[in-house]
Amino acid sequence: MLLTDVNVLVVDDVNTMRVQVRDILKQFGFQKVTLAASAEEAQACLKEQPYQVVLCDWHMVPTTGLDLLKFIRGNDSLKALVFLMVTAESTKELVVQAIQCGVDDYLVKPFTLAQVQSKVYGALLKKGVLQ
Amino acid sequence: MTVSGIQEFIAELGGFAVTAEETLRQIEADMEKNRGMFSVFSDRMIAIRGTAQQLSLPKIAHIARLGEEIAMKGVTAEKRPQIRKAVGSLWDALTTVKHLLQHHGEETAEEHDILVNRLEATLRAFGGARQQVDADEIERMLREKK
Numbered sequence: 001m002l003l004t005d006v007n008v009l010v011v012d013d014v015n016t017m018r019v020q021v022r023d024i025l026k027q028f029g030f031q032k033v034t035l036a037a038s039a040e041e042a043q044a045c046l047k048e049q050p051y052q053v054v055l056c057d058w059h060m061v062p063t064t065g066l067d068l069l070k071f072i073r074g075n076d077s078l079k080a081l082v083f084l085m086v087t088a089e090s091t092k093e094l095v096v097q098a099i100q101c102g103v104d105d106y107l108v109k110p111f112t113l114a115q116v117q118s119k120v121y122g123a124l125l126k127k128g129v130l131q
Numbered sequence: 132m133t134v135s136g137i138q139e140f141i142a143e144l145g146g147f148a149v150t151a152e153e154t155l156r157q158i159e160a161d162m163e164k165n166r167g168m169f170s171v172f173s174d175r176m177i178a179i180r181g182t183a184q185q186l187s188l189p190k191i192a193h194i195a196r197l198g199e200e201i202a203m204k205g206v207t208a209e210k211r212p213q214i215r216k217a218v219g220s221l222w223d224a225l226t227t228v229k230h231l232l233q234h235h236g237e238e239t240a241e242e243h244d245i246l247v248n249r250l251e252a253t254l255r256a257f258g259g260a261r262q263q264v265d266a267d268e269i270e271r272m273l274r275e276k277k
Contacts (some may be wrong), residue, residue: 013178014140014143014181014182015137015139015143015176016140016143016182016185016186017181017182017185019139022186057178057181058177059177059178061171061174061175087177088177088180088183088184089177089182090263090264090265090269091261091262091263091264092261092262092263092264093261094264095264095269096226096272099272099273099276100276101162103273105273106266106269106273108265108266108269109180109181109183109184109185110185110187111185126171
């Protein structure tokens with residue numbers, strides 16, 4: 001798959017962050033970036049079309065990013081998705097939880113352009129989405 | 132950091148502040164029954180902190196961090212005076228975060244320092260912050276898992 005064909009879903013309840021992450025991804029050449037303001041909205045998007053990568057905030061209400069990760073990993077048609085947690089949450093016990101639930105990588109705010117590039121590319125290459 | 136980014140964030144904070152203020156009012160109305168709502172406040176503080184860090188607003192991020200931790204202590208506080216203390220500190224934190232956002236271009240070092248000292252003292256009295264890990268440590272934990 002080419003980078004321009006990769007469908008990316010950005011989930012964050014803070015519009016400022018959603019827009020910033022989308023703009024960063026577009027700078028790297030991703031063209032298909034969908035924004036969702038909640039885990040519920042994300043689930044609806046995932047039903048509509050196939051995505052290859054989800055970048056998701058942790059602290060959202062009523063459904064958290066961790067809940068969305070569990071939903072994805074528990075769903076046969078979605079479980080291979082690349083899932084990156086994008087969050088300011090760095091409490092050790094919670095990071096451990098995310099890792100145990102199958103997060104592919106973790107972007108801690110504040111992140112740099114280079115970190116986003118490295119982690120998104122790295123995860124997509126590792127899962128064989130990009131050749 | 133772009134000016135438009137900060138302006139959007141300030142506008143967005145209006146919604147967070149309404150939620151946070153309403154939460155504190157509900158806790159004040161029935162401290163024992165509603166102390167679980169401190170987690171709602173903590174979630175809003177995390178959202179503010181993350182975005183403030185990303186927009187290079189470290190003072191706001193620092194106070195939001197302290198507010199987040201004090202709120203989490205409030206969830207498990209057993210004594211009414213502790214809950215009251217947490218609520219009072221969180222009002223201070225929220226008010227100051229709003230002030231700093233609205234005056235982010237101005238020099239507010241003195242009032243910021245006074246509040247930070249007070250919040251840090253409160254957090255220490257509650258037993259200190261939860262253990263954090265940095266990006267390198269998270270990287271190591273991810274590698275170990277794989």
